[in-house]
Amino acid sequence: MNNLQIKAGDNYLASINTLTKLFITLFFSIFIVFMKDEKALIFLFVASCLYVLPMKKFKAMLIGYAMILLMFISSIGFSYLLGLFAKRYGLKEDFVMLIPFLRVGFMINLTLALTLSSGIRKLINVLKTLRFPRTIFLPTIVIFRFLPSFINDVKQIHESIKIKIGSFNILTMISKPRLFIRLMIIPSVIRALKAAEDLSAAAELKGISGINKITNSNPEHWSLKDVLAFIILSTVVCFAIILNRGEI
């Protein structure tokens, strides 16, 4: 089985300071709310793909995109049905319906990049340095830790389905959504609930709720890569704003 975590030296993302990556994720999670133009959102989505691609976690990305696609197709279906009864709620001709899904895709990319390229210890150190209140700090840590576990669970569920019914790919997911929900979604949801419970219990037993001072045994340093990351971030933000204002 492949390692889920990217180690420093494996690619550029792992060697960027965790604080930089956390800042990028937090900044864009707010920034994206103000982006309403489809061109700006498509640009941001493509930029985030380029940001996350060097991690080579293609399967994790594809699973995320497949889920978005499934939700998008469902929303089109329901809008069409609504349109049969009330025209103003029906399918829109422009890209309005795509906007929330582009936002979700963008955030999936940023979250994958942050969680899979930074060890949990680094994330805890950064969150502790930023002095987040415990009510935000603890759930955030569990969420970050949850993602690799969940990806691992999805892989194993996919493997179990292959054993049971043979091939099961994206095409099957789209052509047989009911089968996809039963075979993939239900066990994934059940595993997600259990993983969340197990991780929270593990965190408690490790004494996380009683943290006062945490030792940083692997301190991170700033490098030119972080400066470069901030330059690229500023460029992307400027270009997205220009696109959003319809100036191009």
Added chain:
Amino acid sequence: MIEFKNIEYNYPFQKEKVIKNVSLEIKAGEVVLITGESGCGKSTLAKIANGLIPHYFKGNLEGEVKVCGNDNSDTTIAEISKNIGTLFQDPEQQFFCNDVYSELSFAHEVQGKNIDKIKTSVDKYSNLFEIEKILDSSIFSLSEGEKQKVALASILSLKPKCLVLDEPSANLSPEATEQLGKEILKLKEQGFAIMIVDHRLYWLAEIADKVLIMKDGEILKSGGFEILHNSQTRDDFGLRNSSVLVENKVNSSFVNGLEINNLTFAYKNKPAIFENYNINFQTGKIVALCGANGIGKTTLSRLITGLLSTQKGVFKLNGEIIKTKDLLKKTSLVLQNMDHQLYARTVADEVDGNFNLLKQLQLAEFAERHPQSLSGGQKQRLVIAAAIAKKSEIIILDEPTSGLDGKNMKIIGEVLHKEAKKNKIIIVITHDLEFINKCCDEQLTIKKRSIL
């Protein structure tokens, strides 16, 4: 050190008490074994001892629990955890970090210890459990046995005064179990109070000072280890044997079945696990596939199933060459994590309505229930039933009896024998000596350079 006084407990939204009037005391330097049928409340007792009940899992807990003199109800889990270390039944449940080094150092960092002390501790305990070579590995890439070693090393490095071990031998090889036994004896001499919850009994004969046998949430019998030598007691409580002989199974000469020639396989950027191995599995036999933790047993099962592709090697089934992609159609594989393998709406749907099979595995009464609502032992039997229902020529089971009591182990053995008689190839990856002795016909042991 660990004291329970008149403990009664029921989970939230459930009227029935899962623990009824339990009182026990584990003193410093004492090892107490708690055993009983699956679902009798053993693991719940472990959760009460480490404070997860009532601090994390709510419900109604009555009575008094003290660890090192402190009342658990007035102490936070973080404080309780400094005195008591817990090894879960599934070690993955207790990992919070993604790699082994981080897992070993994390709890020390959280306690704000000095960097040098943390490094010394990681070195010491990784050496002790022989996990130095996997310190950089992701926890998801470890074998179940390796996970158990990492979990134990992580707990012991925190130097608690008490230990709760829930099925500690479930995924360990006999050699690793023996090693674990020696470590527990050392800890006992150092004055640890140790609570062990286990179905496998033989390895605790020289270790346990007291045995408590539970049924339906109550302690019904207690005494020294000798009470487990009574076969009537074992039958009454569905327990496993108190002693196990290491038998050498004589393998019959290969006539017909699965033939694997020149098998060569390595994970990407890793050294080869198999290099020109030749392995045969005889039709109509239950073959135990053994070997040390992390040697490649599960990898071999994935190769046979076709989930992994070999770099080199030829598979022949009953004399005919079979392609990797066709292996998947002819094989059923029961993996260790049951939740990943259950998808149907009802238990009956999971086995395509084969009620006879459900009856054999004592699951018929749950036929209309959702598979995910079953207990651990019931799910374990159901995934085996589902694999059999697929009617494959090859059935591979990865540690099917880990965490199973004597009664359920016997049931699974009987069902597998019936399947083998239908000219099927049954491969059981197992460390369970009792299961090998009672239920397997042949035994193959994977070594570093060969298969014996």
